[in-house]
Amino acid sequence: MIYRKLGKSDVEISAITFGAWAVGGWMWGGTDEAQSIAAIRKAIELGITSIDTAAVYGFGRSEEIVAKAIEPCKREDLQILTKFGLRWDISEPAPERWKTTGRDGKPATVSHWAKADGIIHECEQSLKRLNTDYIDVFQQHWPDPGTPVDESAEALTKLLAQGKIRAVGESNFSVELLDEISHQIPIASNQPPYSMVNRGIEDDVLPYCVENDISVIVYSPLQRGLLTGKITPGYEFHGDDHRANSGLFKGENLNRTNAFLNEIRPIAESHGATLAQLVINWTLNRPGITAVLVGARNPKQAEENAKALQFDLSEDETASINEKLDALELTS
Numbered sequence: 001m002i003y004r005k006l007g008k009s010d011v012e013i014s015a016i017t018f019g020a021w022a023v024g025g026w027m028w029g030g031t032d033e034a035q036s037i038a039a040i041r042k043a044i045e046l047g048i049t050s051i052d053t054a055a056v057y058g059f060g061r062s063e064e065i066v067a068k069a070i071e072p073c074k075r076e077d078l079q080i081l082t083k084f085g086l087r088w089d090i091s092e093p094a095p096e097r098w099k100t101t102g103r104d105g106k107p108a109t110v111s112h113w114a115k116a117d118g119i120i121h122e123c124e125q126s127l128k129r130l131n132t133d134y135i136d137v138f139q140q141h142w143p144d145p146g147t148p149v150d151e152s153a154e155a156l157t158k159l160l161a162q163g164k165i166r167a168v169g170e171s172n173f174s175v176e177l178l179d180e181i182s183h184q185i186p187i188a189s190n191q192p193p194y195s196m197v198n199r200g201i202e203d204d205v206l207p208y209c210v211e212n213d214i215s216v217i218v219y220s221p222l223q224r225g226l227l228t229g230k231i232t233p234g235y236e237f238h239g240d241d242h243r244a245n246s247g248l249f250k251g252e253n254l255n256r257t258n259a260f261l262n263e264i265r266p267i268a269e270s271h272g273a274t275l276a277q278l279v280i281n282w283t284l285n286r287p288g289i290t291a292v293l294v295g296a297r298n299p300k301q302a303e304e305n306a307k308a309l310q311f312d313l314s315e316d317e318t319a320s321i322n323e324k325l326d327a328l329e330l331t332s
């Protein structure tokens with residue numbers, strides 16, 4: 001495993017970080033707590049020291065599962081990244097993100113909410129659920145169009161001064177918003193989506209972050225399982241699994257992606273690696289990428305993903321993958 005510092009902060013994370021969204025169950029068709037805990041522990045056993053979660057993942061459940069998984073570990077050996085700003089527990093009018101089903105099975109609305117008192121409250125709640133007295137990286141999950149960034153920055157400055165958080169990160173922030181908030185408070189990292197089939201950040205966010213020493217921790221590098229090659233036509237998703245409605249997992253997009261994966265499969269095989277490992281390795285080695293957040297639902301997936309850096313891609317292999325990717329046309 002390799003470890004990298006985030007921006008100008010003193011937080012160092014593992015370049016493969018465990019993504020704990022799916023283990024929260026919400027939007028992933030439920031969770032198996034024992035398997036989730038075993039997945040996180042397997043990742044830690046194999047050198048992953050960092051775990052990314054969020055208050056909204058399973059409406060607190062992911063953070064609680066992370067707390068149980070890391071109970072036997074020394075807190076200072078790990079880095080916990082969590083997120084605030086997507087609230088399912090407020091009734092004030094706020095820009096809505098989803099209408100969904102809550103943890104209690106009742107209808108819930110998830111809203112953008114990054115007001116100062118909301119941030120302080122969310123930090124306290126996350127500390128309780130995570131059973132810890134500090135968070136390594138506290139990230140705003142999505143921008144809140146209803147709150148000026150200086151209000152959020154003030155609350156975060158207070159939390160930094162109190163030692164309740166070690167560093168501030170953003171997620172899904174545009175260049176304009178990153179620039180605005182960076183003038184108020186040091187931003188250690190930004191967390192955007194990035195995968196072989198979702199490379200939009202290469203145009204703007206990635207170069208901005210590199211130039212301004214903001215680390216880039218990318219999410220969904222396996223495109224939520226699609227790039228493992230296991231999703232074939234007719235694949236069944238269960239319960240509220242959001243992938244059932246994603247155009248990338250259907251029709252011509254799915255056929256073309258799988259054809260591409262079959263073309264690059266020999267490169268994986270020549271290294272004794274799986275497609276998932278090849279995809280993770282390629283993603284982390286793209287210029288400017290600091291770390292990849294990879295989700296896993298069980299110890300087998302966690303082990304496969306954690307071992308993705310055990311081989312090096314040659315320049316020729318990388319060029320060949322890039323050439324095939326350039327020829328891959330998907331519709332949105």
Ligand SMILES: NC(=O)c1ccc[n+]([C@@H]2O[C@H](COP(=O)([O-])OP(=O)(O)OC[C@H]3O[C@@H](n4cnc5c(N)ncnc54)[C@H](OP(=O)(O)O)[C@@H]3O)[C@@H](O)[C@H]2O)c1
Pocket residue numbers: 018019020021022052053141171172191218219220221222223224225226228230276293294295296297300301302304305
């Ligand atoms: N900031 C944000 O807005 C945001 C948004 C999304 C994600 N994230 C973060 O990024 C993390 C990773 O992203 P993600 O979970 O969306 O997607 P991902 O890492 O691309 O895919 C994870 C999913 O793929 C499947 N999988 C993983 N490893 C596998 C393997 N070796 N073989 C076969 N299947 C495998 C698992 O689901 P199945 O077994 O069910 O197929 C797993 O839950 C999240 O957990 C979260 O921490 C952040």
